[in-house]
Amino acid sequence: MLKVCGLSVDSDRPPRGRRLLRGIDLTLENGGSLGLVGASGAGKSILSCALSGLLPRPVQISRGEVFWRGREVLLDNPKAWRRLRGREIFLVFQSPGSALNPNLRIGSQIREVLIKVIGLSAQKAGLMAVALLKQVDIPLDCLKHYPWQLSGGMRQRVLLALALALKPGLLIADEPTSGLDAVNREKVIGLLKELNRTVGTALIFISHDLRAVSEIADEIGVMDQGALCELNNTKSLFGNPQHAKTRRLLAGLDRLDQIYDNASS
Numbered sequence: 001m002l003k004v005c006g007l008s009v010d011s012d013r014p015p016r017g018r019r020l021l022r023g024i025d026l027t028l029e030n031g032g033s034l035g036l037v038g039a040s041g042a043g044k045s046i047l048s049c050a051l052s053g054l055l056p057r058p059v060q061i062s063r064g065e066v067f068w069r070g071r072e073v074l075l076d077n078p079k080a081w082r083r084l085r086g087r088e089i090f091l092v093f094q095s096p097g098s099a100l101n102p103n104l105r106i107g108s109q110i111r112e113v114l115i116k117v118i119g120l121s122a123q124k125a126g127l128m129a130v131a132l133l134k135q136v137d138i139p140l141d142c143l144k145h146y147p148w149q150l151s152g153g154m155r156q157r158v159l160l161a162l163a164l165a166l167k168p169g170l171l172i173a174d175e176p177t178s179g180l181d182a183v184n185r186e187k188v189i190g191l192l193k194e195l196n197r198t199v200g201t202a203l204i205f206i207s208h209d210l211r212a213v214s215e216i217a218d219e220i221g222v223m224d225q226g227a228l229c230e231l232n233n234t235k236s237l238f239g240n241p242q243h244a245k246t247r248r249l250l251a252g253l254d255r256l257d258q259i260y261d262n263a264s265s
């Protein structure tokens with residue numbers, strides 16, 4: 001589904017610019033799930049932006065290729081990315097507020113996507129908006145609320161509700177559980193699993209929460225200073241970490257044996 005070859009990203013054109021991603025190679029199969037972990041500033045978010053055509057200027061891809069369903073993506077063509085975002089590649093960022101229009105009620109926003117992107121009639125979109133909110137465990141009153149009236153966890157779940165409706169090929173979730181209490185964290189993790197395992201959406205899950213990553217991801221990539229220093233299936237990575245950075249990340253965890261037992265694949 002997704003193949004990334006030698007992807008490098010610079011904060012500006014070299015020699016002035018700083019290299020933020022260094023020769024990233026990765027492959028994600030249909031319905032696969034990849035966790036990305038690493039210290040703050042390692043480049044996880046820049047990679048998620050690069051894979052959705054949303055790099056903030058003057059940050060830009062300087063080298064490499066991205067293939068989506070076997071076809072090369074024209075990396076510097078905003079139209080090509082716009083075609084992919086939404087139904088093919090769906091993003092859930094750390095601050096979901098910015099992905100929702102602050103001036104539109106939640107119900108209107110959900111209905112608008114269902115009508116414009118899926119092509120439902122207004123009546124069916126209304127019924128589906130209700131069903132989606134129930135599915136992500138948000139009180140129906142919230143259909144009348146504006147995004148700023150919802151908690152962070154609820155806003156994350158509104159976006160995941162849209163993902164459930166759109167059934168994208170790939171969902172990139174950048175720290176979707178950060179700042180959430182334990183109950184909301186579990187709900188978001190449950191929805192990500194449902195999207196991945198029931199709907200069949202492939203997942204790139206970026207998080208500092210290694211426990212959550214181990215539950216969700218089949219494979220984990222460890223990032224360090226813009227490079228993927230280790231990429232391995234979840235069980236092997238926890239059971240036999242190869243890179244010093246991976247060992248350092250795992251050293252910070254207690255009950256590693258329990259995580260190893262729960263790790264997917």
Ligand SMILES: Nc1ncnc2c1ncn2[C@@H]1O[C@H](COP(=O)(O)OP(=O)(O)OP(=O)(O)O)[C@@H](O)[C@H]1O
Nearest residue numbers: 011020038039040041042043044045046047056059
């Ligand atoms: N808009 C930008 N312009 C220039 N450099 C940037 C920009 N955004 C991020 N960077 C730099 O890119 C590097 C990687 O940042 P990134 O946000 O991807 O890290 P991260 O691994 O996601 O960190 P965290 O876990 O804290 O979210 C950092 O050195 C950061 O300073």
